[in-house]
Amino acid sequence: MKNVLENKNWDVQSSNKSNEWVDSINNEILNKMKDIAPNFKILVSCILTQKVGAGLHYDNTAYWDPTTDGTITTKYENDSILCICTIFGVAI
Secondary structure, eight states: HHHHHHHHHHHTTGGGHHHHHHHHHHHHHHHHHHOOOOEEEEEEEEEEOOOEEEOOOOOOOOOOTTOOOOOEEEEOOOSSSHHHHHHEEEEE
């Protein structure tokens, strides 16, 4: 997940591309996870925001079997943007 975020071309002059970026990130992560964990249902969530000094609170919760299911969250940021991605894996 971190590689997908770090290798993204974040052309901040093209802020109208934020929808494309989020779709691309979600799809890239989902496709990689399908190969890594074929016996799991995978959910990917991504939030992208411009850094303008405002606060951002992000949380998630789930009711599942902690012995087989899980989640991981990572963030990427540069001088202009903040991107937080979460992967949920639920055993089939």
